[in-house]
Amino acid sequence: MGDLFRKYLNAVMVIILVVFTFALLLANLRKDSSTDILERAAVAIVAPFQNLAGWTVGKVFAVWDSYLYLVNVKDENQRLRLAVDRLAFENTLLTERFKSYQRIEELLAFPRLDTLPFEAARVIGRDTTGRVRMIFLNKGSAHGVARDMPALTHRGLVGRVTLVSATACKVLLITDVRSAVDAVAQESRDAMVASGANRDTLEARYLLANAQVAEGERVLSSGLGGVYPKGLLIGALTGIRREDDSLFVEARIRPTADLDRIEETLILKAAPQEAIAPEEWR
Amino acid sequence: MRIVFWLVALLLVFVAQTTAYHLFPWLPVMPDLALALALFAGLRWGAAGGLRFGAAVGLFQDLLLSGTLGFGFFSKAATGFTVGWLRERYLTDWALSRAIMAAAATLADLMIFDALIKGLYGLEFAENPVTLALWRIPLNVAAVLALLPLLEAADRKLAAHSAWRNEEMPTLE
Known part of the structure; x- marks a missing residue:
């Protein structure tokens, strides 16, 4: 019996591997609390070391950047960048609010993103x-962060929180293939879905053939879909292609937030429903 | 003790995997260090050890990174098992054979991910996995060739320690 088992050991192992994989894939579909606990545990274990590694590298680079490499220029550049980021963000909000007021004069009800509670977080x-x-x-969770809260920078939307441990969280970027944001073009008001594609740009899906979108037009979250509040800047349209026999316009969206290089981000500490709740509107 | 050591190594590999971009900001992607661990396990401990350690590496990768269980688990366990099986029969310790293994494992890893994400979510991976593999292979091969001697040296030191000699991990030496 032992010899027989040893003879077919490799085959048995392959069968066990396939069965376990199948079980894990099924667990994804159910997505029960036990797998969530394991994911949270994995993040909780690794996060302190990531913090330490980031802190150490940050300190080493800070010494180089601040003391050895153009002290004043570096500081000034950083101040100016922050100012530009803030102005770009304010500009987006104001433009969007102005257009909305123009369309619906009676309805002075827009989410005041600038008054909602944010939590600054480091990557x-x-x-x-x-x-x-x-x-x-x-x-x-110790800082009030919860699942599905949007993360953004002054430049635009980053993604949403998908997993939270006590001192860290995981954010799925809008460029991930599993991400989709209901969106609207800022000028033409054409609706679309900004879908991640594991590339640097997003795909603008379901953009109707009669859409009046233009190259470079900004794309904002529409507030539909239940995760992202209305008015968050996603990116700018690029690569617009119209084909005669197609129902949809093909286009891509280049995120305005530099998702490959973000070091800090803001977590919007309000559930989407709260973010667009009437009492928050003006 | 040996298991604790390799669990710590696994933890450190994932910390390095997720924070190394600080040091190499010009690289669009980093080498898959978990793949190097799975390869090492297969080369060092044969098919059974490769499968076990590869499965642990892949499961941790799934839990920590993708949040979709099964993708990394299957890929890394299959890598560990296959490399171990080949090592028991055909493979030598030449750098070339290791480089070929790393290249093949990279391609297999991407194809498995592509197939599973299509099957499970009905989603298309951005690019053809073969195209993606073409520029990921050199990175992974370099990482494997650099990391394997370090891991083997660590394992030899552990094996040399008398207290750890009686543990169950199979070794080919």
Whole structure:
């Protein structure tokens, strides 16, 4: 019996591997709490080390950047960049609000993104294999962060929180193939779905053939879909292609947030329903 | 003790995997260090050890990164098992054979991910996995060739320690 088992050991192992894989894939479909606990545990274990690694590297580079490499220029550049980022963000909000007021004069009801509670978080890790697009942030449930909260920078939308441990969280970037944001073009108001494609740009799906979109037009979240509040800047349209026999316009969206290089991000600490709740509107 | 050591190694590999972009910001992707671990396990501990350690590596990768269980688990366990099986029969310790293994494993890893994401989510991976593999292979091969001697040296030191000699991990030496 033992000899027989040893003879077919490799075949048995392959069968066990396939069965376990199948079981795990089924667990994804059910997505029960036990797998969630394991995921949270994995993030909780790794996050302190990621924090430490990021802190160490940050300190080393800070010494180089601040003391050895153009002290004043570096500081000034950083101040100016922050100012530009903030102005770009304010500009997006104001433009969007102005257009909305023009369309619906009676309805002075827009989410005041600038008054909603934000939690600033530092990026402590990211997937670097390119198979998934996600980042780790150093804020978790202890800081009031919860699943499905949007993450953004002054330049635009980054993604949404998909997993939270006590002191860290995982954010699925909008460029991930599993991400889809209901969106609208800022000028033409044409609706679309901004879908991630594991590339640097997103796909603008379901953009109707009669859409009046233009190259470079900004794309904002529409507030539909239940995750992202209305008015968050996603990116700018690029590569618009119209074909005579197609129902849809082909286009891509270049994210305005530099998703490959973000170091800090803001987590919008309000559930989507809260973000667009009447009492938050003006 | 040996298991604890390799679990710590696994943890450190994933910390390095997710934070190394600080050091190499010009690289669009980093080498898949988990793949190097799975390859090492197969080369060092044969098919059974490769399967076990590869499965652990892949499961941790799934839990930590993708959040979709099964993708990394299957890919890394299959890599560990296949490399171990080949090592028991055909493979030598030449760098060339290791480089070929790393290249083949990279391609297989991407194809498995592509097939599973299509099958499970009905989603298309952005690019053809073969095209993707063409520029990921050199990175992974370089990482494997650099990392394997370090892992083997660590394993030899562990094996040399008398207290760890009686553990169950099979070794080819």
